[in-house]
Amino acid sequence: MIKTSLIAAGFAFALLGAGNAADKPELNVYTYDSFTSEWGPGPQVKTAFEAICDCTLKFTTAGDGAALLARVQLEGSNGKADVVLGLDTNLTARATATGLFAPLSRAPVKLDLPVVWDDPVFLPYDWGYFAFVYDNTKLTEVPTSFESLAAAPAALKIVIEDPRSSTPGLGLLMWVKAAYGDRAPEIWAGLQPHILTVTKGWSEAYGMFLNGEADMVLSYTTSPAYHRIAESDASKSAAVFDEGHYMQVEVAGKLKAAPQPELADRFLAFMLSPEFQSLIPATNWMYPAVMPEAGLPEGFDAPLDPAKALLFSASDAAAKRDSALDEWLTALSK
Amino acid sequence: MLRVAGFTAAGLLALLTLGTLVVVALHAGGTARLIVSDWAAIRFTLTQAVVSAVLSVGIAIPMARALSRRQFVGRGLLITLLGAPFILPVIVAVLGLLAVFGRTGILNQFLGFWGAAPISIYGFSGVVLAHVFFNLPLATRLILQGWGRVPAERFRLAAQLGMGSSAIFRHLEWPMLRTVVPGILVTVFLLCLTSFAVALTLGGGPKATTVELAIYQALRFDFDLPKAALLAMAQFGLCAIAAFVAWSVARPEVRDIALDRPVDRWDSAALSARLGDFLVLSLGAAFLILPLAMISLNGLPHLLDLPQSVFSAAIRSVIVALSAAGLTVFLGLPLAFTIIRSRRVGGLIEASAYLALAASPMVMGTGLFLLLFAWINPAEIALPLTALVNATLSLPFCLRAILPAIRTVEGRYGRLAQSMGVTGFGYFRLILWPNIRPAVGFSAGLTAALSMGDLGVVALFADPDQATLPLVLYRLMSAYKIGAASGAGLLLLGLSLGLFWIFDRGGRLNAAT
Structure with missing residues (x-):
């Protein structure tokens, strides 16, 4: 009985949906949840794109990038998505391997990334550097590298995210691997006494840091800009490490089975337009993939010297991931 | 009709737990095996869950006893607050616990003031501490209901025979505990089994990797x-073992005749008993209330300037919670009757209700998604689905409260009612309902509160435009x-507690206990 009423409800909704769709085509964009929140870029992106596309832009959400890809995989070739926005370079190899994504139809515009971008399937829309954020009114001896962090007094505590459940957590894993290669286990062993705890996601870790529980938290170099701009609080800084900083590049791609392939292409082009890109810094708190003419909002530090950028190619990231995770688990389980 | 509803509820439980597991297992094909790190996760999960359950229930027994035999100002408030930790979203609870027990928490500030060495919460003890914080209150409430079912006449008789507290414990309270504690132990054990972010x-x-994290x-x-x-199957396996152990240890509830008089405890006037109860209650209350107080203190300054969207989300969450509470009663009562009336499958259904507690929220959500996706865009039925899933998943708690209550009534009045020809709806309205109303109120309140804070199973179905309060909080x-x-967290805490209080209080209105 319950099932029949569910199905009936389904038909009712399908009919309603069809009624709307008859007026305007609907573009389905799958993204992570915080992108669509009222504080994220989503609402303004929707308004701006609908003003030019003569369509309805509909967001469907999953928890984060990895959950988003899992969702797309669960739906498989019967999926309803046109565009998936919010994967990063740690996920693109797996995403491409599913065969669900369509190759890009044309070469991207000139991108302002510190690395060369040649992915045939995914287009970046923003990027950032992972970094340890600290309170500059409390921490005076700021570590300048993983090694100096390891050598710091035992009382200096950091909180990090678990690579198995969190995007920044996986970013840190790749950061240490990219900077130290085979020495990674030794670095993790040195960091271990400073790791207060490991959290499921970024929110828990950042909340603990703001409550004063830890001295540093794994976040982004752009995090202090939020506090300066939104809270007029200049007390947060990101520690600059000599080894360089691992990048997170957030990307979007079009599905092969997209019901609206042309609209999807138009959306991907719009994604790199100044209109979309200028929304990114103060809503997603990342660097835009194409720098708008006006530059970054006041309160943002200029990106680090590009020579400091660390990033594995998508295939390297996929190949190194499992062994890097084993090293991490071994070092921190002692 | 009653049977149909009962079996529908049982079917829903089976579909959500075993059905979703089968769907996930069969979707992709292929096989899997457990590797070394999985066994380590299983070992850790088992150890922490056993220790957490034993400690929670071990402390809950003296707390429930003290609550059952003391009357004091704020007793009702304390009993309501006992519902709070259990229903908090993980992130709010963790930050509240850390504000008390963390590196810069008030406990360490207090120790530092006296020059004592700071303590670190992180590690096995931290996992257990958090799980006791979540589950001690629930265990206390459920055991307290057990005390409430001991007939007042027995305490009266014990007093006439000149029994002291220890004799009363041996002859009256211990047999009662033998009937209720095993089931509660298993319930808490299973709740700790699927813990992930807290652990x-x-x-x-990563030492604290649980099966759910895997x-x-x-x-x-x-x-x-x-x-x-x-x-997820391994998790069910642990669940089955625990349920079997509980079943083999538990004694059936004593069904006896009683007149339903308020309980007087003449034995509790001794100074040592009063002192003991005072200590147990004040320590227990402090342990539970301090983190809640810190959550309130942190959230209070932000409560007034919360964005509008938080309040619309709050209204949505309240509607979901009320629907879930109503659904639970409509599913839970028939289910309880089916369990009691059908001799052959009753025990099986009762045992399988435990599965809902051991089910992995991730696997359940994924399976449900795969089941529904072919028919409908899951986001479009996000809210009704949330209510239905929460109502179903709350059934094990409801059964823990409702089943013993019905059994007691049937034992006390069943034969009398039958001999007087009071059956059917008349029996329900005149005899059953007035006596099980407190248990039903408690169940509905618990379900409402749980649904307010839930984000587990339905995270896959969230509709970005119809966000619930926990989603907006994240x-x-x-x-x-x-x-x-933190302001939204306090609002969530207040609304959950408010709903819990209304139902719970409504159930106990005009009742002396």
Whole structure:
């Protein structure tokens, strides 16, 4: 009985949906949840794109990038998505391997990334550097590298995210691997006494840091800009490490089975337009993939010297991931 | 009619637990096996769950006893607050616990003031501490109901025979505990079994990897559905073992005749008993209330300037919670009758209700998604689905409260009613309902409160435009707005407690206990 009423409800909704769709085509964009929140870029992106596309832009959400890809995989070739926005370079190899994504139809515009971008399937829309954020009114001896962090007094505590459940957590894993290669286990062993705890996601870790529980938290170099701009609080800084900083590049791609392939292409082009890109810094708190003419909002530090950028190619990231995770688990389980 | 509803409820339980597991296992095909790190996760999960359950229930027994035999100002408030920790979203509870027991928490500030060495919460003890914080209150409430079912005449008789507290414990209270405690132990054990974020954060790192984290990793990190299903099966295996142990230890409830008079405890006037109860109650209350107080203190300054969207989300959440509470009663009562009336399958259904507690939220959500996706865009039925899933998943708690209550009534009045020809709806309205109303109120309140804070199973179905309060809370945190998030956390806590109080109080209205 319950099932029949569910199905009936389904038909009712399908009919309603069809009624709307008859007026305007609907573009389905799958993204992570915080992108669509009222504080994220989503609402303004929707308004701006609908003003030019003569369509309805509909967001469907999953928890984060990895959950988003899992969702797309669960739906498989019967999926309803046109565009998936919010994967990063740690996920693109797996995403491409599913065969669900369509190759890009044309070469991207000139991108302002510190690395060369040649992915045939995914287009970046923003990027950032992972970094340890600290309170500059409390921490005076700021570590300048993983090694100096390891050598710091035992009382200096950091909180990090678990690579198995969190995007920044996986970013840190790749950061240490990219900077130290085979020495990674030794670095993790040195960091271990400073790791207060490991959290499921970024929110828990950042909340603990703001409550004063830890001295540093794994976040982004752009995090202090939020506090300066939104809270007029200049007390947060990101520690600059000599080894360089691992990048997170957030990307979007079009599905092969997209019901609206042309609209999807138009959306991907719009994604790199100044209109979309200028929304990114103060809503997603990342660097835009194409720098708008006006530059970054006041309160943002200029990106680090590009020579400091660390990033594995998508295939390297996929190949190194499992062994890097084993090293991490071994070092921190002692 | 009653049977149909009862079997519908049982079917829903089976569909959500075993059905979703089968769907996930079969979706991709292929096989999986457990590796060394999975066994380590199973071992850790088992150990922490056993220790957490034994400690929670071990402390709950003296607390429930003290509550059952003392009358004091604020007793009702304390009993209501006992519902609070259990229903908090993980992130709010963790930050509240850390504000008390963390590195810079008030406990360490207090120790530092006296020059004592700071203590670290992180590690196995932290996991257990958090789980006791979550589950001690629930265990206390459920055991307290057991005390309430001991007939007042027995205490009266014990007093006439000149029994002291220890004799009363041996002859009256211990037999009662033998009937209720095993089931409560299993309930708490299973609640700790599926813990993930709390165990990881307070456990201090990957040493504290639970089976649920391994499942999360299999689904999200490796997209290995067979592996996730296998791990979820391991979780059910642990559940089955625990349920079997409880079943073999538990004694059936004593069904006796009583007149339903308020209980007087003449034995509790002794100074040592009063002192003991005072200590147990004040320590227990402090342990539970301090983190809640810190959550309130942190959230209060932000409560007034919360964005409008938080309040619309709150209204949505209240509607979901009320629907879930109503659904639970409509599913739970027939289910309880089916269990009691049908001799052959009753025990089986009762045992399988435990499965809902051991089910992995991740696997359940994924399976449900796969089941529904072919028919409908799951986001479009997000809210009704949330209510239905929460109502079904709350059934094990409701059964723990409602089943013993019905059994007691049937034992006390069943034969009398039959001999007087009071059956059917008349029996329900005149005899059953007035006596089980407190248990039903408690169940509905608990379900409402649980549904307010839930984000587990339905995270896959969230509709971005129809966000519930917990989802908005996480959005605030993702947008760096930690202050507003703590305000939303306090609102969530207040609304959950308010709903719980209304139902619970409504159930106990005009009742002396």
